[in-house]
Amino acid sequence: MAEGNWSVVRVEKISAEGAQKTERHNERKNESYANLNVDTEQIARNVHFKDTGGLTYNEYFQRLIDEGKISTRGQKAGATIFNELVIDVNTRYFEEHGGYEYAKQFYEEAYRFGCEIYGEENIVSAVMHADEINKAVSEELGKPVYHYHLHIVAIPTVRKEILWSKRCKDEALRGTVKEVINQVSHSKKWKNTVPLLDENGQQVISKYGKPMFRKSYSVLQDKLFAHMTEAGFTGFERGVLGSTAENLSSLDYQIQKDKERLADIQERIEAEQVRYEPAHEVHKTMAEIEGMGQKTLTGKIAVSKDDYQQLTALAKEGITSRSEIQDLKSSVSYYQRQYFNASSAVERLQERYDRLKEKCQPFLQALEHFPKLVEVFVEKVKELFSIKEAQERKEREDRAAARKEQSKHRRGRNDWER
Structure with a gap:
């Protein structure tokens, strides 16, 4: 085995906005790239194992979502909806084993590995870059x-079972599976x-x-190496055991992980705050309902007038809430479509901006x-524009004067003919 050949896979979190x-x-x-090693003349050599069929990400x-194949139920705006797996082996490895053709075979197999992790339909794009020159080698x-x-x-995505609630009229259905969804969730996908x-x-x-678990990204490194x-x-060889970002410097890695931890903690705090108050009120209401009424000798439940009025009010509120919930679901779907339409428009504007920036x-x-x-050049350009504007203004004035003179001449001729 050649010394220094190692594999790396890292996972990036991407929101809808970051996808652009x-x-x-x-x-x-792009027309230009921050990575100066990109050779635009070699872009045609890049290989797609899967593309979007002309759609944006x-x-x-x-x-x-529209086809019902994935669900964003319970997801907040700005959440992670994409992962980017970057699979990499150092340049010399491919150069020693046949170069471009060998790399295509290698990464086609790596793409199959990605399909095992996510499911082929959940793969949005898979492209091997072959246009970045390694100047040192x-x-x-x-x-x-x-x-x-x-x-x-x-x-x-993760498979999630939605159960029938305890309030379901059919007792036989309570607690059983109502539906199964493929929930979009980065945190659940990569739970340790x-x-x-x-x-x-x-x-x-x-x-x-508390029992400790291996970092899921470290396990991913093992799985890639074993698969290949x-x-x-x-x-x-596999990258350094236990590392989740072998190609990052130690400092960069620590900064990145600290940011991820803070973002994750903040996300969990916000989620708990959103859920706590409504859940607390529901818990109190359910406890009050369960405590209402007393069994009579005939086995029937007798309730007080106040309890009856409260139950009636809750029932009416529940019926009204059903309609409101349905309206809210429709609104969520509408605004979600609007959001993605806007994201696509922003992407197109960004492309125009990139082209303008290149010029x-x-x-x-x-x-x-x-x-x-x-500064001297700009002042000179301003001066030239001022001269040009003055010339154009004089030309307009001359044309206006000529038209006025022609009109005066025609009126004089008409008067003479009369």
Whole structure:
């Protein structure tokens, strides 16, 4: 095995708004790139194992919702709706095993791995980039050498059973499965479930007495390495055991994880605050209802006048609430469609902005490095525009005077003829 060949897979969280930037980069929709290693003449060599069929990432997501294949039930605005898996092995590995053709075979198998993780229909896009030159290796080997890696954009879903509530009229249905949905949820998709074991094979217990689990991203690294080696791709090692971001510097990684932890804690706090008050009120109401009435000798329930009036009011409120809930569901669906339509419009505007920025790039660079010269240039342009405007204004005035003179001449001729 060649020294230093290793595999890496990392997971990025993407919201509907963030999908626009990811899409422009992955699908090479920009005219220029922050990554200076992108060779635009080589973009045609990029390989799609799956594309959106002409849709944007957000449009593809909305289509799955409309078809009832995924659900965003319980999700907040701005939540993670996409994952991006970036699967990578260092440049030399592919150069040693056959280059471009070998990379296509390798990442086609890696795409199958992604399908196992997310399900093929939840894969939005899978593209192997073959257009980023590795300058260091190219200089060393004396020829252009490109770095191959795979971007998989997918929708993280978990299977969730929705049960009939205790208020269901049919007692036989209560607590049974009402429907099964594929719920979009990054946190549930990547919940830590694999026990962390010590040297004796026993699960590690934290100082607070709770069982500890391996980080799900670390488990993902293991799964990728096992899948690829079982498929016959060898000559590389798994990234450092326990690491979830081998290609990041230690400091960058710590900053990134701290941000993720804070965002996750904030999200959970907000979710609990939203749920607590309504749930608390419902709990009190249910307890009051259960305490109403007393059994008589005949087995019937007798309630007081006040309890009867309260039950009647609650029943009316429940009937009214059903209609309101249905209206709210319709509103949510409408505004969700509006949101994604707006997102698509923003994407198109962003593309126009990128093209405009590309055209202005020489001027912006000149402004950064030679501000005085640019200032002189701008003043000169203003002066030229002023001269041009004065000329155009004089031409308009001359034309107006000529028309006035012609009109005066015609009136004089008509008077002479009369």
